[in-house]
Each structure stands twice: as C-alpha cells, then as structure tokens.
Amino acid sequence: MEVKKKLKVKNNLGLHARSAAMIVELVKKHNAKLYFRKGDHIIEGDSILSLLTLACPKGTELEVKAVGEDAQVLMDELTDLFEKGFGELS
Amino acid sequence: MSVGKRIELKGIPVSPGIIIGKAHIIDRSKIKVPLRKIDKKDVPYEIERFKKAVETAKNQLSELKDRLPDRLKEHAFILDSHMMILNDSMLYDATINRIKEKEINAEWALKESFEEIKNLFSQIEDPYISERINDVENVVQRILRNLMGHTQNEIFDIGEKSIVVAQDLSPADTAGLDAKKVMGFITDGGGITSHTAILARALELPAIMGLCHATNQIEDGNILIVDGDTGKVIVNPDDDDILYYRDKRAQRERLRSFVLKEANKPAITLDGHRIRVMANTEFLNEIYGLKELGAEGIGLYRTEFQYLSHSGIPTEEELFKEYKKAAQVMAPDPVIIRTLDIGGDKFKGEFSQINETNPALGLRAIRFCLKNIHIFRSQLKAILMASAYGNVQIMLPLISSVDEVLEANKIINDIKRELNKENIAYNPDTKVGIILEVPSSVMIADLLAHHVDFFSIGTNDLIQYTLAIDRTNKEVAYLYDPFHPSIIRMIKEIIKRGKEYKIPVSICGEMAGDPLCVPLLITLGMRQLSMNPRIIPFIKKLIRSISVKELKKDVKKILSFNTSEEIRSYMLVSMKELFPEIDAIGDYFYMQG
Numbered sequence: 166m167e168v169k170k171k172l173k174v175k176n177n178l179g180l181h182a183r184s185a186a187m188i189v190e191l192v193k194k195h196n197a198k199l200y201f202r203k204g205d206h207i208i209e210g211d212s213i214l215s216l217l218t219l220a221c222p223k224g225t226e227l228e229v230k231a232v233g234e235d236a237q238v239l240m241d242e243l244t245d246l247f248e249k250g251f252g253e254l255s
Numbered sequence: 256m257s258v259g260k261r262i263e264l265k266g267i268p269v270s271p272g273i274i275i276g277k278a279h280i281i282d283r284s285k286i287k288v289p290l291r292k293i294d295k296k297d298v299p300y301e302i303e304r305f306k307k308a309v310e311t312a313k314n315q316l317s318e319l320k321d322r323l324p325d326r327l328k329e330h331a332f333i334l335d336s337h338m339m340i341l342n343d344s345m346l347y348d349a350t351i352n353r354i355k356e357k358e359i360n361a362e363w364a365l366k367e368s369f370e371e372i373k374n375l376f377s378q379i380e381d382p383y384i385s386e387r388i389n390d391v392e393n394v395v396q397r398i399l400r401n402l403m404g405h406t407q408n409e410i411f412d413i414g415e416k417s418i419v420v421a422q423d424l425s426p427a428d429t430a431g432l433d434a435k436k437v438m439g440f441i442t443d444g445g446g447i448t449s450h451t452a453i454l455a456r457a458l459e460l461p462a463i464m465g466l467c468h469a470t471n472q473i474e475d476g477n478i479l480i481v482d483g484d485t486g487k488v489i490v491n492p493d494d495d496d497i498l499y500y501r502d503k504r505a506q507r508e509r510l511r512s513f514v515l516k517e518a519n520k521p522a523i524t525l526d527g528h529r530i531r532v533m534a535n536t537e538f539l540n541e542i543y544g545l546k547e548l549g550a551e552g553i554g555l556y557r558t559e560f561q562y563l564s565h566s567g568i569p570t571e572e573e574l575f576k577e578y579k580k581a582a583q584v585m586a587p588d589p590v591i592i593r594t595l596d597i598g599g600d601k602f603k604g605e606f607s608q609i610n611e612t613n614p615a616l617g618l619r620a621i622r623f624c625l626k627n628i629h630i631f632r633s634q635l636k637a638i639l640m641a642s643a644y645g646n647v648q649i650m651l652p653l654i655s656s657v658d659e660v661l662e663a664n665k666i667i668n669d670i671k672r673e674l675n676k677e678n679i680a681y682n683p684d685t686k687v688g689i690i691l692e693v694p695s696s697v698m699i700a701d702l703l704a705h706h707v708d709f710f711s712i713g714t715n716d717l718i719q720y721t722l723a724i725d726r727t728n729k730e731v732a733y734l735y736d737p738f739h740p741s742i743i744r745m746i747k748e749i750i751k752r753g754k755e756y757k758i759p760v761s762i763c764g765e766m767a768g769d770p771l772c773v774p775l776l777i778t779l780g781m782r783q784l785s786m787n788p789r790i791i792p793f794i795k796k797l798i799r800s801i802s803v804k805e806l807k808k809d810v811k812k813i814l815s816f817n818t819s820e821e822i823r824s825y826m827l828v829s830m831k832e833l834f835p836e837i838d839a840i841g842d843y844f845y846m847q848g
Contacts (some may be wrong), residue, residue: 182387186336213336214345214372217387220379 166197167232168240174225176250184251185216191242197233199243259477259491264466266441268486269452269544272461273504274438275497278477278490279417280470281424286399291360301354305361308401309341315397316341330454333390340394345372362402369395382543382580389445393425418479422470429454439481441488443469456547463488484789517799518549518792525802530777532795533589534788535763539577542584545788549795552588554711554785555650555763556581558634559597568630574637582645589646591711591785592638593690595630596620596652615725620653625662636670642682649685650711655693660706663687690763692716697745704756711785712749714764718742737766738819738826743775747814750780761785770797771826774833775813778806800834 174180180188192199192211199210201219203226208215210229221227231240293301320334340346346368353364369391376388399405419432419440429440429451437460445451445464455462461483473479473490480489480500484507489496522530533554534545545553561569561577581590598611598619611617624631641647651663667687674681688709691697694717700710714737715726721741724731736742746762753760761783766772768786773794776784786794809829816822 178383179381181383182336182390183332186332186339189339209344212344213339214343214391217384218372218375218379220381220384222381 166234166236167230168236169228169230170240170244172227172229172244172247174221174223174227175247176253177223178253179222179225180216180219182213182217184246184253185213187246187251188216188243189213191239191246195233195235195239195242197231197235197239199239200230200232202228202230259474261493261496262472262490264469264472264488264490266463266466266469266486266488267445268462268483269445269464270439270455270460270462270483272439272459272483273500273507274418274461274479274481274483275492275500275504276438276479277415277417278420278473278475278479280473280475281419281421281428286396286403286405288362288366288399289360290363293354293358293360295358298355298358301361302351304402305350305354305365305398308361308398309347311401312394312397313338313341315401333454337390337394340391341398346391346395362399365395365398365402380579380583382584390425396425418481420469420473420479424451429458439483441466441469441479441481443467515792517796518547520549520795520799521551522795522798524777524798525800526804528777528782528803530781530798531761531783532791532798533591533761533783533785534791535785536788539580541788542581545585548788548791550588550788550791552646552785553581553585553590554761554767554783556590556592558592558595562595562597568633571633571637574634575640578638578641578647579644582641582647586645589648591648591650591688592641593650593652594621594634594638595624598623615719621651621659621663622653625659628666631663632666632670635667636674639667639670639674639681639685640679642685643680647682647685648709649687650690650709651687652690652713653693653716654689654691654703655695657699657702657706660689660703664706688758691749692720692764694721694745697749700749700752701756704752704758707758709759709761710749710753712746712760712762712764714742714746714762714766717745717764721745736819737769737772738822740814740816740819740822743779743814743822746776746781747779754780759783768794770794770834771823771830773797774801774806774830775810775826777801778803778810797834805833 176184178184188199188210189212201208201210201216203219203221206219208219210216229240229243231237231243316334316338320331323331323334346365349368349371350361350364353359353367354361357364372391373388376385376391379385414436416436416438418438421428421440421442423442423444424440439461440455441463442451443466452462452464461481463481463483463486466488469488477490478492480492480496482488482500492500522532524530531551532549533552534548534550535555535557536542536545536553537557537560542553558574561574578590578592596619598614598617618626635649638647638649649667651660654660664687671681671683686708688711689696689703689707690711690713691700692713692715696703697717704710718735718737718739719726722734722736722739724734726732726735750760760781762776762781763785766776767784768790770793773784774797777798784794806829809825813822813825816825
C-alpha cells in the first residue's frame with residue numbers, strides 16, 4: 166500500500182531535533198517506510214540525521230510518501246503531528 | 256592562601272551564576288583514529304566489533320538516562336536523540352557499508368561516515384540545526400572510546416565538590432554529573448546553543464564555554480572563580496577577588512530569584528501599555544542568549560567589532576554572513592543594525608595617519624562613511640542582503656543634517672538597483688532610521704522625519720554633545736547627567752515629533768536601561784527601549800509594576816523642576832514607593848558599569 170500527501174511545517178521552530186526525533190519514533194512504531202521530498206532532495210523518515218539535513222523551517226512544504234502495510238495509519242498519525250505543530254508551545 | 260600565578264580568562268557565559276571552588280580537570284581529548292586495512296575474511300568480525308561498540312554505547316546512555324535527576328527528566332530527549340543517532344542509517348549503516356566495501360577498520364570507517372555527515376551539516380544555514388553536529392560528534396566519540404577500549408571516564412566519578420574543567424563536554428556528561436559534587440563547569444570549546452549550555456542552565460549550574468585554552472592554563476586543584484554572568488574566570492584568585500565575588504554572589508542571588516522567571520513575559524504597564532524591550536549587542540555570540548533574557552529584538556546592533564578585529568576592512572561576504580545569522584536567530588523580531596560608528600583613527604592601515612585634536616567632533620560615523628563610500632557601500636549592501644533573512648533595519652549614526660540623510664538614502668537606493676540587476680534577494684521595504692544624538696538633529700526632527708522610517712535616541716552622545724562635556728575627561732565627567740532638564744525636554748520633543756509624523760521612536764542609550772529613567776521615558780510616551788541585555792528581565796519587571804496614568808501627574812511636576820537633582824530625587828522617592836526593589840536593581844545595574 167502506498168499513500169502520498171503534502172504536509173506543511175507549521176511549528177515555529179521547524180523540523181528541529183525534537184520534532185525530527187518524534188517522526189523517527191513514529192516510523193519505528195509502524196510497519197511501513199516513510200519518504201520525504203523537498204525539491205530534488207529525497208530522504209527516509211527513519212533517520213533523524215537525514216531529516217535534519219533536509220533543513221525545514223516553518224512554512225516548508227514537503228511531499229510525503231508512506232509505503233507498506235501500515236502506510237495509511239502512519240500517514241494519519243504523521244499528519245496529526247504536523248497539524249499540532251509537534252506539541253510545541255507557541 | 257592562593258598558590259600559583261593569578262590569571263584571568265574570558266569566555267562565553269552560557270549559564271549564569273558565580274562560584275568559587277577547586278578545579279577538577281576532565282580529559283576528553285579527541286581520540287586519534289588509526290587507519291588499518293583488514294583482510295576480507297575479517298570483515299564480519301570487524302562489523303561485529305562495531306555493532307558491539309554501538310550496543311555498549313546504547314547501554315551507557317540508557318544508564319545515564321536512568322541516573323538523570325527528576326528535575327532534568329524533561330531533558331531526557333537529548334539522550335534519547337543520542338541513542339537515535341547511534342542507529343541512524345547515515346551513521347550506522349553507512350559505517351558497516353564502508354567496512355565491507357573498503358575493507359578498513361571500524362574506527363576509520365566510522366570517522367569517514369562522521370566526516371560525510373559533518374560536511375552535509377556545514378551546508379545548513381539554520382544555526383540551531385547545523386550546531387547539532389556536536390551531538391553527532393559526541394556519539395561518535397563515545398563509540399570510538401568503546402571500540403578502542405578507552406574508559407568513558409564519566410563525570411560522576413568526581414570525588415570532592417569541584418568545578419569541572421574540560422576541553423568539551425557532551426550532554427551525556429552534563430546530564431550524568433552529580434549536582435552535589437559539581438559546582439559548575441568551564442570548557443575550551445562549545446557555544447551558547449549547545450545542549451550542554453541548555454542543560455547547564457536547566458541544572459542552574461554556572462558555566463562558561465569557548466575559553467580556548469583553559470585546560471592548558473589550569474591545573475587540577477587550582478582555586479577558580481567562575482563568573483557565569485560575564486564569562487570571566489580567575490585562576491588562583493587573591494583574597495580581594497574572593498571577597499569581591501562573595502559579595503557579588505550574595506547580591507545577585509537575592510535578585511535573581513524574583514525576576515528571571517518572568518523574563519519572557521511581555522512588559523505591560525498596570526494600565527495596559529505594551530513596551531517593546533530590546534537588546535543592545537555587539538557580538539554574534541551574545542545573540543543566542545538574548546531571547547532567554549526576554550529581549551524582543553535587537554534595538555542596537557553595534558558593527559564596529561568586525562572592523563576592529565580585522566587587520567583590514569572586512570569583506571562584504573564576511574559582514575553579510577554575520578548580519579544574516581543575527582537576522583535568522585532573532586526573526587521575526589527586529590535586528591536594527593547601526594552602520595559603522597567610528598572614525599579613521601580606529602582603523603589600522605590606510606586611515607591610521609588621520610590625526611584629529613577632537614575626534615568626538617571629527618570625521619567619524621556617518622561623516623567618515625560618506626567620505627569613504629566604498630566602505631559604506633559594502634556594509635549597506637551586506638545589510639540589505641541580510642534583510643532577506645529576517646526583520647533587518649538600517650540605522651545611521653551621528654546624523655546632524657538632512658543632507659546626510661539624503662546622501663545616504665541615495666546610496667541605499669543605488670545599491671538596491673544593483674541588487675535587482677544582480678538578482679540578489681533583499682527586502683525592498685527595509686526600514687532606514689537615524690540615531691538622534693546631535694542636538695541639531697533634535698531641533699530639526701520634523702524636517703528629518705520626512706526622509707526616515709524611524710528615530711532612535713542615542714542618549715549617551717546626545718548628553719555629551721548637549722552638555723558639552725567629554726565623558727572620558729575626569730575633570731568634567733561629573734557633569735554628565737541624564738536628568739538634566741535639557742535632555743528631558745529634548746526627549747519629550749522627539750517623542751512628540753514622532754507622533755506627529757507617525758514614525759516610531761525608540762531609545763538605545765544607557766538611559767533606556769536605567770531603572771530611574773525608564774518610568775519617566777514611558778510616561779513621556781516612549782514605547783520601545785533597547786538596553787544592555789542583562790538588565791532586561793529587571794526592567795521588564797519594573798515596567799509591569801508602573802502605571803502611566805498614575806505617573807502622568809508626576810511628569811508635569813518633573814518638567815517644572817529647574818535642576819537635575821530635583822528630578823532625580825523626585826523619581827527616586829516616587830519609584831521607591833511603587834517599586835521597593837529599585838535599590839537592589841540599581842545596585843545590580845550600576846554593578847555592571
């Protein structure tokens with residue numbers, strides 16, 4: 166199964182260590198692979214270092230693809246994380 | 256009581272507080288990594304060795320996490336992220352692949368993986384992300400020590416209560432330290448946004464980083480004074496030092512407790528006036544700590560340092576890099592950059608021949624810049640280029656006539672056209688303001704207002720020029736007085752003109768951070784203050800306890816006084832009533848002097 170979606174970084178700090186770590190944790194919990202694309206840059210969502218090197222400040226739009234058995238659940242939970250700004254206090 | 260030579264060192268203060276104690280040196284020198292070719296048949300063994308070292312590292316970090324004291328639990332994520340890095344494909348898988356493909360030892364393969372990550376991180380512009388490379392390095396060093404059979408030399412092995420001195424500390428080190436034994440720490444490397452600095456502040460342990468050679472200059476057991484407020488370390492202090500710092504420590508402890516906690520809340524007077532409190536700053540390093548002190552922008556960014564620390568004039572690129580970083584760190588809050596405010600006498604090389612009998616009235620600041628257009632242009636271009644990365648504004652110093660503003664505006668417009676042609680990004684609406692610090696400019700504030708976006712009052716020079724006194728001249732320095740009725744009248748006039756022509760007025764001289772002046776300034780209508788960052792939490796607290804409505808009637812009285820002494824004592828009495836802590840703040844403030 167494959168799910169694609171566009172997500173926008175909404176939290177003030179952008180994809181920093183803490184938010185990137187939350188994404189990695191989320192991927193670990195599910196049976197699916199996650200890919201992020203920004204421009205020509207494509208990385209896998211299970212690597213905190215790759216997520217950091219993507220350098221995404223607030224407002225960045227990302228194309229996200231989840232592949233695997235849990236793809237839909239993973240995408241739903243990921244969307245929720247992005248929507249809630251990674252629990253960052255504003 | 257002290258043995259050994261007294262030495263003073265200066266570093267970056269990353270966590271405030273004053274401590275006096277014995278040095279405990281921790282050897283954390285980076286490990287020299289050997290390169291070895293291995294036989295193909297040994298590859299599986301080498302990979303196993305690497306996996307084991309990573310596994311051990313994971314157990315060590317997990318143990319450190321368990322030892323984390325309760326008040327640090329919220330920082331456990333730092334250790335979690337270290338554990339995550341351990342198994343990250345860019346580090347873990349990449350190293351295993353290197354061992355396989357290149358048939359080399361695990362240490363070297365790991366080092367190469369790290370170099371590659373480091374290279375990627377160095378291209379990231381956001382300093383908060385690019386500095387995370389330090390976390391990766393900490394993790395790599397830990398694996399290396401495990402691979403090579405070095406002990407981890409954890410910091411919790413310290414015997415007696417002492418000040419930790421190290422080349423560098425990892426967050427794991429800081430988290431693992433026993434707060435009962437460690438009084439604080441100082442390191443050769445590191446910076447204010449590192450996790451170690453964040454942890455130090457959370458633990459409320461004074462810390463100074465970036466001391467460069469502290470580990471060479473300090474010996475185990477030396478007595479140290481560490482002033483985390485200023486970044487000063489005294490090795491082998493004398494008795495006077497110790498008395499002075501004991502006293503200073505007692506004073507600051509009393510104050511700290513009641514103000515720092517609220518530093519980040521806005522400064523709103525009792526009757527609802529919101530005051531923007533900004534910082535005066537000079538070094539890029541300071542900037543990272545400003546938000547924590549509650550600064551809502553940089554109201555005065557002094558730019559002279561880059562010119563003075565250089566043997567020649569800095570390049571456009573060097574200036575741009577610095578301004579851009581400042582803009583990014585402070586965004587969306589403003590960074591108001593003052594263009595070069597010195598004269599030729601301060602430069603080495605081409606201008607050093609200029610000899611003036613009265614430099615304060617000589618060829619300096621805007622005058623120097625308009626005479627040396629190439630220097631001015633390259634700075635303005637750097638500022639405009641940085642404007643694409645945050646809320647950057649230009650502020651021209653020592654303006655005394657409209658002509659100077661027109662000339663500067665023309666140059667700025669020229670540069671904008673140039674940037675358009677070169678297709679370089681900048682903010683076309685970058686605000687350009689002036690510092691009112693020459694009495695003539697105050698008299699023609701209405702004329703100037705047509706050509707600028709904002710006024711900032713530079714009280715230090717305004718007082719000096721208005722009262723005709725040289726502050727550095729001991730014979731007349733006592734005449735320097737912010738409460739001189741002429742100064743109060745001038746400020747009132749400028750605020751009035753600002754309102755009339757609808758341009759913002761701020762104040763960036765020492766008066767802006769003087770607890771006795773602030774209530775008066777606010778009542779006169781000032782809504783933006785820029786000051787020494789360390790006084791910000793105190794001034795914000797003070798603003799929250801005054802009411803403009805209440806003070807209005809005092810102002811009328813103040814404006815009728817004939818002497819500065821009357822004004823000062825009136826302010827002192829009325830402020831003591833409203834804000835009993837003012838004495839303590841005053842002490843703290845004047846102590847900085």
